Amino acid sequence: MTLANFNTSSPIAEKERPDKSNARGIVVSLKKSGFVKCRECSVRPFCIASKTNDKGMQAFNEISNHPAPTQKGDYFYHQGDTFTSLYRVRSGAVKSYHIDKNGQEHIIGFHLPGELFGTDGMANGQHQNFAQALDTSTVCEMNYEQLGSLLKKSPDLQQKMFQILSAECIQKIEPLLFLHHRPVEERLVTFIADISSRYQSRGLSPKRFILPMSRRDIAHHLGTTEETISRLFSRIQRMGILLVEKRTIIIKDMEKLQASSMAL
Template identity: 30%
Template sequence: MATPTLDLITLRKGCASCSLQQLCLPAGINLRELQELEAIVKRKRPVEVGERLFRQGDRLDAVFVARDGAFKTVLVNEDGDEQVIGFHLPGELVGLDALGTGVHRCEAVALTRANVCEVPFDELSNVAAHVPGLQRQLMRVIGQSVGRDQDHREMLVRRQANERIALFLHGLSERLRTIGEPSETIRLPMSREDIARFLGLALETVSRGFTRLQEDGVISVHGRKVQILDVAELDRLAHGSEPPGDRARVRA
């Protein structure tokens, strides 16, 4: 049975907080162009926890965006061990890793039950070729993905575990703000083990880091719910700046 396309009302409602809203509805788009875009966006069946959108070595056929739920992207070695290289929230495109070679270098795994929209890449490219503004919007989304990769590299060079964790939580908070979600109350879709693999730390180190941030009054942790209590201090730790007292002593 063919996968049904989204009708316009559903498209507008489902993509209200989604990066695809900017792709599908660029400024100045006319009705005919909008219908072309609408026709290529397909609704996939719900994706279950642990299910993969694509695997390493798969050809780039489509890019995906979670209407809800979250995903992780992982590299899997010959022994089956996973290295987590990214997390993807609702509204963020998944599958851009294959843009350079046409082949996926990683796997996308559902962290939660999710609903995703699938956009066949060749069709998206064809429509973008003659829809004004669409290519610019696509480049913007690609740039945001590159920025997240750079943030990840910055995390890995931090020496202090609590700084890596602070930068991780700070970045997650900013991304939630971007998609219109509360940014100071974070429900982590990923496990502590996934966070450890993403930050290049031992699981015990991550647990101690969360505990230290909580004891210092920066965050409050209840299971996977993280409440940011001291936004300024989290920002300071994330960006590696000195405490105000230390700066005062230096000036003195």
């Protein structure tokens, strides 16, 4: 089987009339296929599985699934899908977005390597958002039901999972709430500073990186328009804080960046 058929639909076309057959079909058909699992995982140091012992890791291994790489534009799940699994990004990048009743797209967040996503389905068993690959991406998929059974057996692990999930939900989302109380320039600076620190915490360069998302995605995430984002990148560059070349960002003055960014 070739991967050629992954490319037949553009991200936009996918977005307008989401069709999960390609992305999900692969996920399902490659279950337990023999791809690398927990022990060899590239993001292992950032995974809950690493917070347990060998036996625990073995258990995680059982419920985890490393499906084949997903192509840019493919979906991990759709808004309204039945919630079955939590995911962790191993490589690439994923965006979560919601389409409201007026057809407006709202970007909930971006998931970089090592980060968790899929929690939007935990509340009522249905995913509230779409999760779409921004790039060729690989993930780890953990079955939630099996995860539940696993946690029932280990109170300690359960406690840790509680912690991790509440951190995901609260520490990551609540600060975003009041991002929107500030002018857009500050939001953008904060966004860049946040991406930078997330790359750094994964051992990548905090001063030079490539944004996996479009200007439009950034705009929708920050609650503004792509034109405004573009203008502000220009302005921030003129101020000598960043060097912006399309999606490549080089931070020239990290101190000024952090000083202008919001308290998170």
